Amino acid sequence: MNEFDWIQTYLRPLAGPEGLNLLDDAAIYSPRDNQDLILTQDTLIEGVHFFKGEYGAGTASRLMAVNLSDLAAKGARPIGYLLSIAWPNHLSGSELQNWMAAFSKGLKTEQERFGFSLFGGDTVKTDGPMSISATFIGVVSKGEAVLRSGAKIGDGVWVTGNIGDAYLGLQLAQDPSEILASNPKPEDLWTWEAAFRHPTPRLLFRKTLRSTATACADISDGLLSEAGHIAKASQKRLTINLHDIPLSSASSWWSKLKEEETAIVSLATAGDDYELLFTAPPEKDALVISGAAKLNLRVSKIGIVSDGQGVGCLDSNGNCLTIERSGYSHD
Amino acid sequence: MNEFDWIQTYLRPLAGPEGLNLLDDAAIYSPRDNQDLILTQDTLIEGVHFFKGEYGAGTASRLMAVNLSDLAAKGARPIGYLLSIAWPNHLSGSELQNWMAAFSKGLKTEQERFGFSLFGGDTVKTDGPMSISATFIGVVSKGEAVLRSGAKIGDGVWVTGNIGDAYLGLQLAQDPSEILASNPKPEDLWTWEAAFRHPTPRLLFRKTLRSTATACADISDGLLSEAGHIAKASQKRLTINLHDIPLSSASSWWSKLKEEETAIVSLATAGDDYELLFTAPPEKDALVISGAAKLNLRVSKIGIVSDGQGVGCLDSNGNCLTIERSGYSHD
Numbered sequence: 001m002n003e004f005d006w007i008q009t010y011l012r013p014l015a016g017p018e019g020l021n022l023l024d025d026a027a028i029y030s031p032r033d034n035q036d037l038i039l040t041q042d043t044l045i046e047g048v049h050f051f052k053g054e055y056g057a058g059t060a061s062r063l064m065a066v067n068l069s070d071l072a073a074k075g076a077r078p079i080g081y082l083l084s085i086a087w088p089n090h091l092s093g094s095e096l097q098n099w100m101a102a103f104s105k106g107l108k109t110e111q112e113r114f115g116f117s118l119f120g121g122d123t124v125k126t127d128g129p130m131s132i133s134a135t136f137i138g139v140v141s142k143g144e145a146v147l148r149s150g151a152k153i154g155d156g157v158w159v160t161g162n163i164g165d166a167y168l169g170l171q172l173a174q175d176p177s178e179i180l181a182s183n184p185k186p187e188d189l190w191t192w193e194a195a196f197r198h199p200t201p202r203l204l205f206r207k208t209l210r211s212t213a214t215a216c217a218d219i220s221d222g223l224l225s226e227a228g229h230i231a232k233a234s235q236k237r238l239t240i241n242l243h244d245i246p247l248s249s250a251s252s253w254w255s256k257l258k259e260e261e262t263a264i265v266s267l268a269t270a271g272d273d274y275e276l277l278f279t280a281p282p283e284k285d286a287l288v289i290s291g292a293a294k295l296n297l298r299v300s301k302i303g304i305v306s307d308g309q310g311v312g313c314l315d316s317n318g319n320c321l322t323i324e325r326s327g328y329s330h331d
Numbered sequence: 332m333n334e335f336d337w338i339q340t341y342l343r344p345l346a347g348p349e350g351l352n353l354l355d356d357a358a359i360y361s362p363r364d365n366q367d368l369i370l371t372q373d374t375l376i377e378g379v380h381f382f383k384g385e386y387g388a389g390t391a392s393r394l395m396a397v398n399l400s401d402l403a404a405k406g407a408r409p410i411g412y413l414l415s416i417a418w419p420n421h422l423s424g425s426e427l428q429n430w431m432a433a434f435s436k437g438l439k440t441e442q443e444r445f446g447f448s449l450f451g452g453d454t455v456k457t458d459g460p461m462s463i464s465a466t467f468i469g470v471v472s473k474g475e476a477v478l479r480s481g482a483k484i485g486d487g488v489w490v491t492g493n494i495g496d497a498y499l500g501l502q503l504a505q506d507p508s509e510i511l512a513s514n515p516k517p518e519d520l521w522t523w524e525a526a527f528r529h530p531t532p533r534l535l536f537r538k539t540l541r542s543t544a545t546a547c548a549d550i551s552d553g554l555l556s557e558a559g560h561i562a563k564a565s566q567k568r569l570t571i572n573l574h575d576i577p578l579s580s581a582s583s584w585w586s587k588l589k590e591e592e593t594a595i596v597s598l599a600t601a602g603d604d605y606e607l608l609f610t611a612p613p614e615k616d617a618l619v620i621s622g623a624a625k626l627n628l629r630v631s632k633i634g635i636v637s638d639g640q641g642v643g644c645l646d647s648n649g650n651c652l653t654i655e656r657s658g659y660s661h662d
Contacts, residue, residue: 018370023564024479025401025549026371031362039349040357041413041466043453070356082372084415084464122374128459133415135372135466148355218356233354 003123010104011083016117018080027082027119029137036145038138040070046088046129051173055091055099055130058197060106067136068114068201069218069274075146075210076138078114078203083107083121086131114203144210146278151215151234155279157303158213158288160202162195162248163223163275164267169196182257188250195248199274208291209278216278223268224323226277227303227311237308238279242268243316246300261315265323268313279305334454341435342414347448349411358413358450360468367476369469371401377419377460382504386422386430386461389528391437398467399445399532400549400605406477406541407469409445409534414438414452417462445534475541477609482546482565486610488634489544489619491533493526493579494554494606495598500527513588519581526579530605539622540609547609554599555654557608558634558642568639569610573599574647577631592646596654599644610636 007022018027031037044050044066050059064081071078091099111117119137169192172179179192201218209216215234217226223245227238242264247255255263280288285301292299313321338353349358362368375381375397381390395412402409422430442448450468500523503510510523532549540547546565548557554576558569573592576599586594611619616632623630644652 020478020480021564023560024405026369026405028405028476029368029370030473031366031368033364035362037360037362037368038357039360039413039450039466039468041415041452043415043417043455043464045417045455045457045459047458048455074355074357074359082370082466084372084374086374086376086462119370121372122464124374124376124379126376126459126462127378128376128457128462131417131457131459131462133374133453133464135370135413137370142361145359147351149351229354233352 006100007123010100011118014104014107014111014118016080016119019117019119022120025120027080029080034142035139036142038071038074038076038140038145039135040067041133041135042066042070043131043133045131056102057106057109060103061110061198063132063134064107064110065199065201065274066220067134068203069220071136071138072201072203072206073146073216073218073276074138074140075144075206076140077206078116078136078138080117080119081134081136082119084133086124086126088130089125089127140210146209146213146216148215148217148230148233151230151236151279151305152281153236153305153307155214155281155305156285156301157227157238157240157277157279157305158299158301159223159246159275159277160205160292160297160299161273161275162246162251162298163273164251164270165192165195165248166199166272167267167270168192168251168254170272184250184254188253191248191250196272201274202276202297204295205276205292205297208288209276212280212284212287212291213278214280216276219273219275219277221271223273223277224311224313225269230277230279231309231311235309237306237310237312238303239306239312239314240303241314242321244300244302246298265321269323337431338454341431342449345435345438345442345449347411347450350448350450353451358411360411365473366470367473369402369405369407369471369476370466371398372464372466373397373401374462374464376462387433388437388440391434392441394463394465395441396530396532396605397551398465399534400551402467402469403532403534403537404477404547404549404607405469405471406475406537407471408537409447409467409469411448411450411468413450413466415464417455417457419461420456420458471541477540477544477547479546479548479561479564482561482567482610482636483612484567484636484638486545486612486636487616487632488558488569488571488608488610488636489630489632490554490577490606490608491536491623491628491630492604492606493577493582493629494604495582495601496523496526496579497530497603498598498601499523499582499585501603515581515585519584522579522581527603532605533607533628535626536607536623536628539619540607543611543615543619543622544609545611547607550604550606550608551602553602554604554608555642555644556600561608561610562640562642566640568637568641568643569634570637570643570645571634572645573652575631575633577629596652600654
């Protein structure tokens with residue numbers, strides 16, 4: 001199966017009308033009145049951002065998740081994406097064909113889950129590791145995008161979901177011996193693995209986010225690191241109460257096996273959680289909570305915005321911890 | 332110099348207001364009333380689409396050219412782009428810093444030449460060859476984009492510029508011995524090298540294109556191959572007169588050293604010409620010619636659109652040639 005066959009067989013059915021049947025090397029999008037467009041791009045390299053040799057649906061889904069999470073943080077609805085794939089030369093024949101089929105299945109699943117379509121892209125071959133990049137296009141009503149720069153003094157700092165499960169899922173995938181030695185429950189293993197393998201970008205929270213949040217960031221590079229980005233863009237200080245960071249019962253159990261504060265810090269600085277960190281004024285608390293409840297989504301207030309800069313992290317005695325590694329960098 | 336320093340030092344000055352100071356992992360574009368957006372994406376791999384070890388301004392410029400040429404073919408004006416770069420791990424320290432500086436200089440040059448800005452993107456490291464991808468955003472007035480699918484029976488087939496100079500420039504760069512053995516003039520060498528190294532996407536032709544063309548494609552993958560794409564998208568037949576394909580005096584001299592028709596076919600099937608192939612009804616001929624003349628741009632009518640499918644290529648006796656290789660594929 002060559003590039004052309006792959007495009008015709010697997011990708012063309014994924015294309016929306018904007019993609020012009022993938023015959024034009026370009027897409028056309030006709031914005032509705034009063035729409036702003038949000039554009040984001042993320043690239044994954046085999047062996048760095050996903051495991052070597054994993055060319056299938058899971059990797060397609062991860063590529064979608066990293067991009068969709070950036071749109072979710074803006075309060076945007078995804079409408080389409082352009083996809084660039086460099087397939088490794090060592091794959092050929094039926095092996096390549098099987099991976100192409102599996103990869104496009106992953107794309108299709110995510111498209112159907114959130115309702116967007118393929119606009120176009122590019123397929124090439126490489127002697128190196130697989131390299132995949134997507135550019136996503138999202139829309140919001142004009143002026144309603146949530147930026148990182150809007151945090152105000154007195155705002156609460158909130159986070160969706162549970163933090164750190166994906167990190168433990170990654171540990172399990174890389175070297176399970178240490179975690180397994182502590183004899184976790186089967187359902188804990190499932191929690192961690194699911195968080196790492198099948199993250200859910202928080203796109204459905206967008207309406208609540210737009211009506212309550214002053215600033216927002218996705219935390220797939222680490223909660224504390226992203227808190228720093230909001231602090232910097234907003235020119236404010238974010239103070240996080242370490243013990244208010246929400247953990248699943250699985251991760252809470254794990255952290256109590258360790259020196260607990262160190263364990264929580266390691267969960268809060270790890271990446272791969274496709275959750276949202278946002279700031280909102282206290283008078284919006286009820287709206288945040290009811291909006292999340294409708295989605296069965298956990299939300300937790302974990303800190304406060306104040307005058308100043310940077311990120312402070314308080315232990316249970318109210319002492320400010322020094323965090324040396326504030327996020328995972330793939331650089 | 333790490334990714335963050337590079338972004339701050341070299342990329343942030345290239346960002347427009349849409350890029351939110353590159354602090355948000357996303358860009359916002361607020362379309363004007365009555366605008367359509369054109370989106371296109373192209374990826375270049377070291378050793379496949381550009382020479383191994385060439386990490387500098389020339390490669391940045393090539394990445395821009397392949398994308399801008401796709402926008403030019405739509406009659407669109409570029410407004411911004413997202414850039415994904417995977418830098419090879421073997422580059423580090425001052426060597427990496429020097430390449431980063433040179434690469435961003437190339438980006439800056441093209442931005443200033445055509446008036447667009449950086450919206451965002453992603454930077455990663457790879458164990459493999461350098462891999463770079465750009466997603467460009469262009470605008471046209473609503474409904475005015477030129478597609479590949481609009482060719483009508485009786486339309487003329489036109490091409491801008493000269494064909495094949497870039498192919499000979501590539502030969503010169505890869506293995507100059509054969510060409511040099513035939514003793515070309517120094518200005519011929521310059522013509523070929525300039526066409527390959529410093530292509531000019533035909534963005535300035537967009538107004539004429541929008542008011543005259545029924546279909547258009549950029550021919551960086553080969554003239555005859557793109558004629559096939561227009562034929563397919565338009566469900567028509569394109570017939571090209573081989574001897575009407577415009578050559579520079581340098582390439583014309585070269586083709587006469589060879590079996591001339593075979594030589595012209597090789598020029599017309601090679602890639603790397605950032606010219607436009609378009610169809611237009613005969614009553615627009617004067618507009619096409621005067622529009623091009625204002626830009627000092629050569630335009631040539633090289634064929635006709637008829638009922639049917641595929642591409643025919645006529646020799647000087649009006650016989651239809653069989654073309655075995657209709658374009659260069661990087662697949």
